[in-house]
Amino acid sequence: MILHTVNKSPFEKNTLTSCLKHCKDGSSLLLIEDGVFAALSGTTFSEKVTEAMKKMNVYVLEPDLNARGVQDRLIDGIKKVDYAGYVDLAIEHDTVDAWL
Amino acid sequence: MADDMYEDEEYDGVVKKFMYVNRKAPYGTIYALESLEVVLIGAAFDQDISLAFIDDGVYQLKKGQDTKATEIKNFSPTYRALEMYDVEKLYVSKDSMQERGLSSDDLIVPVELLSNEQMADMMDQQDVILSF
Numbered sequence: 001m002i003l004h005t006v007n008k009s010p011f012e013k014n015t016l017t018s019c020l021k022h023c024k025d026g027s028s029l030l031l032i033e034d035g036v037f038a039a040l041s042g043t044t045f046s047e048k049v050t051e052a053m054k055k056m057n058v059y060v061l062e063p064d065l066n067a068r069g070v071q072d073r074l075i076d077g078i079k080k081v082d083y084a085g086y087v088d089l090a091i092e093h094d095t096v097d098a099w100l
Numbered sequence: 101m102a103d104d105m106y107e108d109e110e111y112d113g114v115v116k117k118f119m120y121v122n123r124k125a126p127y128g129t130i131y132a133l134e135s136l137e138v139v140l141i142g143a144a145f146d147q148d149i150s151l152a153f154i155d156d157g158v159y160q161l162k163k164g165q166d167t168k169a170t171e172i173k174n175f176s177p178t179y180r181a182l183e184m185y186d187v188e189k190l191y192v193s194k195d196s197m198q199e200r201g202l203s204s205d206d207l208i209v210p211v212e213l214l215s216n217e218q219m220a221d222m223m224d225q226q227d228v229i230l231s232f
Contacts, residue, residue, distance in 0.1 A: 042201025
């Protein structure tokens with residue numbers, strides 16, 4: 001299975017939308033850098049991500065979440081990982097697809 | 101034309117209306133920090149400065165930024181210091197805030213929330229607009 005990483009804000013680029021269109025059930029999504037804005041509740045993208053969580057594992061890089069001051073509104077069920085956790089995810093998956 | 105502009109500023113002390121338009125989230129790219137640097141330069145020259153925050157730019161003002169684990173400098177406290185440089189006109193797009201589920205209570209500084217039309221009018225009144 002693939003670990004997809006998305007580092008762009010969903011409000012600015014269609015990277016996340018395209019990633020979600022091209023990923024298989026059971027794969028994983030890790031939101032990093034400006035991609036963390038997709039992990040937040042109460043936005044116009046929350047529903048899309050909540051929907052994706054039904055078929056894939058969704059993670060967020062905690063240091064990037066905290067840097068942007070949005071740690072208070074993470075969607076329930078998205079798992080936070082630190083840098084070491086990022087490495088673990090990369091090892092656990094067959095391939096990493098870094099969407100840009 | 102460019103020469104005239106410089107002469108005006110140097111000899112007549114002309115004050116122009118400068119607006120800095122911020123459309124990018126902080127940290128993912130360097131735009132937000134660079135904008136802040138240029139704002140401070142404008143302030144040093146006693147220009148009439150206003151800041152606009154639209155699209156992901158509204159995230160620049162989000163409370164609670166903690167960059168410790170990323171080892172990037174947290175520059176958000178600088179927005180609170182702008183007042184000391186007489187930069188007090190901060191305009192934020194109401195639409196952009198709503199799309200992101202944010203309210204003015206989520207921001208580190210007092211701002212004026214504007215509709216798209218009000219923001220367009222504000223832009224229309226400027227002599228110089230710098231977009232980041």
